[in-house]
Structures are given as C-alpha cells and as structure tokens.
Amino acid sequence: MVRKIWSLSFIAFVLVLTSFLPVQSVSANPLSDIPDRSSEEINYLIQRGVIVGFPDGTLKPKDPVTRQEAATLVGRALELNGEKRSTIFPDVPKASYASGYIQSAYDQKIITGYPDGTYQPQNHITRGEMAYLISKAFSLTSTSGTQYSDIPTEGALTTAIDKVSTAGIANGYPDGTYQPGKSITREEFSLLIARGLNPKFKVGGTDTTPDQPIGEKYVSTSILNVRTGPGVSYEKVGKLSLGTKVTIYKEVGDWCQISYNGTRAYVHGAYLLDKLKEKRVIAIDAGHGGYDGGASANSVLEKEVNLAVSKKVRDLLEKSGVEVIMTRNDDTYISLDGRVKHAVDNGADTFVSIHSNAFPNNESVSGIETFYSSAALNDRAYKSYKLASFIHDRLVEAMEMKSRGVKDVPYRVIHATPLPSALVELGFLTNSSDASKLGSTYWQDKASKAIYLGVIDYYNWIDK
Numbered sequence: 001m002v003r004k005i006w007s008l009s010f011i012a013f014v015l016v017l018t019s020f021l022p023v024q025s026v027s028a029n030p031l032s033d034i035p036d037r038s039s040e041e042i043n044y045l046i047q048r049g050v051i052v053g054f055p056d057g058t059l060k061p062k063d064p065v066t067r068q069e070a071a072t073l074v075g076r077a078l079e080l081n082g083e084k085r086s087t088i089f090p091d092v093p094k095a096s097y098a099s100g101y102i103q104s105a106y107d108q109k110i111i112t113g114y115p116d117g118t119y120q121p122q123n124h125i126t127r128g129e130m131a132y133l134i135s136k137a138f139s140l141t142s143t144s145g146t147q148y149s150d151i152p153t154e155g156a157l158t159t160a161i162d163k164v165s166t167a168g169i170a171n172g173y174p175d176g177t178y179q180p181g182k183s184i185t186r187e188e189f190s191l192l193i194a195r196g197l198n199p200k201f202k203v204g205g206t207d208t209t210p211d212q213p214i215g216e217k218y219v220s221t222s223i224l225n226v227r228t229g230p231g232v233s234y235e236k237v238g239k240l241s242l243g244t245k246v247t248i249y250k251e252v253g254d255w256c257q258i259s260y261n262g263t264r265a266y267v268h269g270a271y272l273l274d275k276l277k278e279k280r281v282i283a284i285d286a287g288h289g290g291y292d293g294g295a296s297a298n299s300v301l302e303k304e305v306n307l308a309v310s311k312k313v314r315d316l317l318e319k320s321g322v323e324v325i326m327t328r329n330d331d332t333y334i335s336l337d338g339r340v341k342h343a344v345d346n347g348a349d350t351f352v353s354i355h356s357n358a359f360p361n362n363e364s365v366s367g368i369e370t371f372y373s374s375a376a377l378n379d380r381a382y383k384s385y386k387l388a389s390f391i392h393d394r395l396v397e398a399m400e401m402k403s404r405g406v407k408d409v410p411y412r413v414i415h416a417t418p419l420p421s422a423l424v425e426l427g428f429l430t431n432s433s434d435a436s437k438l439g440s441t442y443w444q445d446k447a448s449k450a451i452y453l454g455v456i457d458y459y460n461w462i463d464k
C-alpha cells in the first residue's frame with residue numbers, strides 16, 4: 001500500500017492514525033527542506049511513518065517541537081497505542097490529537113507532567129526535558145560521568161543528560177555547555193529519535209562497553225516473529241518457536257531487544273515468559289474401538305465419531321504446543337484399564353475420554369453431558385471437575401445442543417486413575433438431530449475445537 005502522506009497535514013494524519021501503521025512505502029515527493037546533513041536519519045523516520053511533513057511539503061526543520069509533538073513522535077517510533085482517549089492530564093483532553101500517545105508514554109513512564117499535574121502540551125520541549133524523555137524511551141542505562149559547565153554535578157537531570165551523551169544520542173555545544181533550557185528543533189529531535197532507534201546513526205558516544213543483558217525469557221507462542229525494530233512495521237528477519245530461550249538487552253516500549261543470529265533484533269514482549277511453562281502432555285481417549293463399536297443409531301457408529309473427533313482434537317492441541325498421547329489411533333479394541341495405563345506410562349498429566357451417547361428407549365433424549373469422578377485422593381477430584389466444566393461449557397456453546405450438566409459418575413477410565421480426567425458425551429446418537437450433527441464433518445470440527453478450547457481453558461486455569 002502506498003500512503004500519500006505528503007498530501008495530509010500533520011494533524012489530519014494523526015487523526016486517522018489509530019494504533020500502528022502497516023508496512024508502508026513512501027511516495028516520490030521528498031519534503032523540500034530536509035537539510036542534507038540529516039537527510040539519512042530523517043528519511044529513515046519518514047519511511048517508518050514517524051515523521052510526517054506539513055501540507056505544503058515541508059519539514060520546517062528549524063521550528064521548535066512542542067511537548068505534545070514530542071510525545072507523538074516518540075509514540076510513533078515505539079509504536080505505542082495512539083488511539084485518542086482520556087488522559088491523566090487535565091490540559092490534555094481526549095479530543096486532542098496527541099491524547100493517546102501522551103497517555104501511553106505516561107503509562108510507560110517515558111513522560112511526566114509538571115508538579116501542578118498539567119502536561120502543558122503546547123510548551124516547547126527543552127533539551128533538558130528531551131534528555132529525560134529519550135533516556136526513558138530507549139531504556140538507556142550506561143553513564144560515563146559526562147559533565148557540562150552549565151549542569152549541576154549531580155541530580156536526575158545530570159544523570160539523564162549523561163545517559164544520552166554516553167549513548168551517542170545527544171551531545172553538548174563546543175563551548176562545553178549543554179543548555180538544558182533551550183528548546184529543541186524538529187531537525188534535532190528527529191536526529192535523536194533516529195539514533196535511539198538505530199545505532200548506525202549514533203555519533204560521538206563514549207559507550208564502548210558492550211551492553212549487558214538484562215535477562216532471559218522464553219517464547220510462549222508457537223511462532224514468534226523476529227523484526228529489525230521495535231514494531232510490526234519493521235522487517236521480519238526470522239521466527240522463534242515455542243519454548244525458545246532468548247537473551248534480552250533492553251526493553252523499548254512493549255518490545256524487547258534480543259540477540260538473534262549474532263546480531264540484535266526485536267520481539268514483542270507479550271509473547272515472552274519469565275519461566276518456561278511446564279510441558280503439557282494430555283491423553284486423548286477415543287472411546288470404544290475394534291469389536292466394541294459403542295452405541296449405534298441413525299446410521300452413525302459411536303466408535304467412528306469418537307475417533308474422528310479425537311484425531312481433530314489431537315491436531316489442534318499439538319499445534320499449540322501440547323503433547324498428545326492417543327490411546328488409539330485406529331479401529332482397535334483396548335481395555336479400559338489399558339487406556340489409563342497407556343496414558344500414565346507415557347507421562348500424561350491429564351486424561352480426556354471422548355464418547356457419544358445413546359438412550360435406546362426414548363429418542364427425544366438429547367444433549368451434551370460431561371463426567372468426572374470425585375471419588376479420589378488429593379486434588380485430582382477438583383481438577384477433574386474443572387476440566388469437565390471447561391470442556392462442557394465450550395461444547396454446549398459450540399454444538400448448539402442442550403446442556404445435561406457436568407456430573408459426578410465413577411466411570412472406570414475417569415475413576416481408577418491418578419490423572420485429572422473427564423469423559424465427554426458429545427450428544428445422543430438415538431436422537432435424530434444430535435446424530436445428524438455427530439455424523440457430519442462440520443459439527444465434528446466444531447466439537448473438536450470446543451474440546452480443544454476447553455482443555456486450553458483448563459491449562460490456563462492450572463497455570464494461574
């Protein structure tokens with residue numbers, strides 16, 4: 001998609017911008033007044049949608065940056081949530097184009113207000129304020145004792161200025177001053193953002209020590225995209241799989257900078273966990289099999305429905321990283337105790353048996369019922385009840401069938417076992433409506449998805 005960003009005004013563009021931008025290419029008209037000395041950095045930001053020109057096609061590089069513009073630029077660079085909303089500051093109403101970015105930057109502790117609680121969005125941002133903002137936005141930690149003649153020898157401002165100087169993002173004037181009260185131009189601010197985002201633009205920094213990792217985490221999703229920068233508009237350079245350990249060097253907004261194939265790259269922090277989740281192993285038990293066909297009515301045979309649904313459940317669980325032990329994969333007879341033993345011997349932590357129901361003398365009986373057995377030691381009974389309930393609720397909703405309830409009945413496969421266990425009855429083959437659903441691929445898919453979601457609900461509950 002080509003966005004004609006040049007034809008939109010700064011404010012109009014922000015109004016249509018909600019949370020983040022898709023990858024975009026840039027139209028042929030460069031802004032007319034980009035200074036040569038900073039064109040590489042400014043074009044880098046333009047390509048990422050961080051900088052937008054004025055309607056007349058200019059950048060106005062010498063204009064000062066207001067505090068609301070600063071929050072917006074940083075918010076776009078870090079792909080914070082820019083959706084307009086109420087803010088903590090009385091002088092930044094929801095209707096303000098910058099309200100979303102100002103609140104997001106405040107939430108991330110990147111910006112603060114004045115002692116009287118206001119933000120003063122129209123004030124020009126000063127070089128001192130900018131040092132705070134940039135050091136927070138890019139999580140700068142290294143200091144080197146950088147001193148300027150017009151800055152106190154210690155204090156929060158001194159530390160912030162030391163950090164941006166040490167990182168090679170900002171520096172002082174040739175006369176040895178920093179001039180913290182001076183406002184900053186659009187060109188200068190752009191350079192700072194570009195240097196924060198991409199180390200290749202850094203200048204004159206004294207930070208020669210290799211940066212230290214701040215921690216290690218684990219990938220919590222089946223596929224996690226790795227990108228060149230802290231946002232979805234940056235190029236994908238690879239993927240990480242569930243459980244991969246990553247070393248983190250810094251956090252930029254919601255993103256984490258990690259080491260990847262000998263270089264640095266970014267992943268979204270929402271998909272990282274402090275510790276690896278326990279590997280989940282579930283036994284899926286397709287009821288009956290072989291000479292034991294189970295129930296049979298309305299041309300539907302129970303053992304076939306059970307196996308078809310069980311295999312679909314297996315595929316869904318395996319995709320989300322759960323290991324599945326099948327008690328049977330084909331039309332074989334296995335004893336009830338043999339099913340439990342197979343699950344336990346293969347390290348299953350949970351057992352789900354899948355059946356279809358029958359009520360030969362009354363074809364009006366219909367609906368879903370799910371069983372657990374409370375007659376057991378330890379916490380297995382309550383876990384079994386929760387497992388049965390999560391699956392039952394998902395099934396009733398997905399199958400559009402009557403709920404016959406979650407019931408405590410000591411069926412052998414869910415009773416004589418150390419595992420939290422549930423037995424599902426998908427519906428009544430003796431009821432023509434239930435039977436036609438259970439015989440169709442469409443409804444078998446729905447049942448499988450529901451059982452899968454119920455199992456995930458259960459595991460999420462266990463993990464809490």
Ligand SMILES: [Zn+2]
Pocket residue numbers: 287288294295302355356
């Ligand atoms: Zn059965």
